[in-house]
Amino acid sequence: MKNIFPVLVTGGAGYIGSHAVLALLDAGWPVVVVDNLVTGFKNAVPDEAIFVEGDIGDVALMKEVLTSHKIGAIMHFAGSVVVPESVENPLKYYRNNTANSRNLIEAAVESGVKHFIFSSTAATYGIPEEMPIRENSPTQPINPYGRSKLMTEAMLADVAACGALNYCILRYFNVAGADPAGRAGQSTAGATHLIKVAVEAATGKRPDVAVFGTDYATADGTGVRDYIHVTDLADAHVHALNALVEDPEASHILNCGYGRGFSVLEVLNAVDRVTNMQIQRRFAPRRPGDPDALVADNGAILNRLEWRPRLDDLDTIVQHALAWERHLAERRA
Template identity: 70%
Template structure:
């Protein structure tokens, strides 16, 4: 089956959204991006896509774009993503993530959009009782970021029962890397993602990398995460969309990860290895809202979708992130 219309990508000028735009365009879909450009960049949107500068909570702008571009599916990436900030400013996260998505869903239902893919998170699990974590395990977020996403998942379930729309909620683990062709990467100012910070240090933008917590119940005491290459994640969205199109009465919630965890120290070892440098590590106390370990059980996504990772290698992830970071450094030169 074909979509018979365009795909709207909210937050498509941001890090993950811009990679999803590339994956959709490369797969032959027509794409319209909605982004308010508060944290995204217009230049990050591929020229084959149409960019509409608007907030996803702006009903008139979103509904107008859906009608004008004959949108038949929405991939929703727009939102706020910094866990410690969500602890200090929870209302921002319930506004930008939960309330804004409620408005977007209302627009989608009003305009008859049949398919919706949601950028969810492993933070919905909180501190899991076991790892790797499965989709059916308890969801007990320990920070407002995770709760804001879990509340949206609940809305999606209820909306799909009441209206002719199906959805896939993809629970991301730790996203890193950059497009291997160098077309996009993480460009956010003040990013908090470990690999992004580490390659900034490798290119001289930082003098050290902070390691938050050395007393976790892990092999080396530092936090363990499941890192997924952003291009693999983008490909998972295309596969999920095609599953929704083929099965209009079905909705899914799936983990997106590789099923293997690396500690903070192991990641920094990889950066040292790839760059042939020694990045200075600054050991500090734990951050609020950080669990010891989060690793995906990815059996469900392998069973539901034909998706298989193409960049499942930590050094490859670091190498692509480093290449992009070096390009950003050149872009910043006068």
């Protein structure tokens, strides 16, 4: 029988964090959520989880939470995630994503927490030199968001080298969709993720969808990305936790994607299919720094974890995102 202990989820009131909370609870793990509710939503936290409103950069608070709840592992989602904003306000990202992570790791070490799972990003690779991208590909981020995450990866590696804990760094590709049972989804205002933007347009919240660039070196000229369903991603975190507990000497860096990319136009066509309507496209110049394609080599996660995607289908991802968007619209009505 595996050793079950309470798990702290930072940012558990946010989009991906709230799905991880559901996955942990579904798997039988007790959960404590810490979130400052700057971008998260208290109603996204299930009643079965303990909720603490607070800042992960507050070492004293985090030590109190970790010790009083006898936390055995941390899943760290809290942080800032908008790439253009990181260029405009880099210090915000180095505070929220790097400095606060450093404080959280300090609290974890001083409280004896042995397992740490970190929400990282494919932005750590920058403009990739090869496709699909492997975990040993060069990490050359081109924006403060990617650099802020890579710095935290380095801190975890250094702390693990001292024997204080083991870790799993999960580098996300493009996360989309919503809980199939309708328990959670992306509620962030002003979201920039393509599928979220597209289903907002499909429900009348936006007049159109901007297509940034049609001259990429791809089949239809628009950028290609690897989209992973948020519920599959949350499930990967639970499997990562199991792996860390089973082998406390091992740490991992793993891509989280399906190993297949879809272009912007293919995604919009999928939304058209699912909604049986035509979304208005607005063609705009490409954004600086956007690579032609970002697709994961997911061989490592399939080899190291007992994780297999269950929702690896673009139309399914769109259907779940659309159902959640309609739920939000009904809630606002």
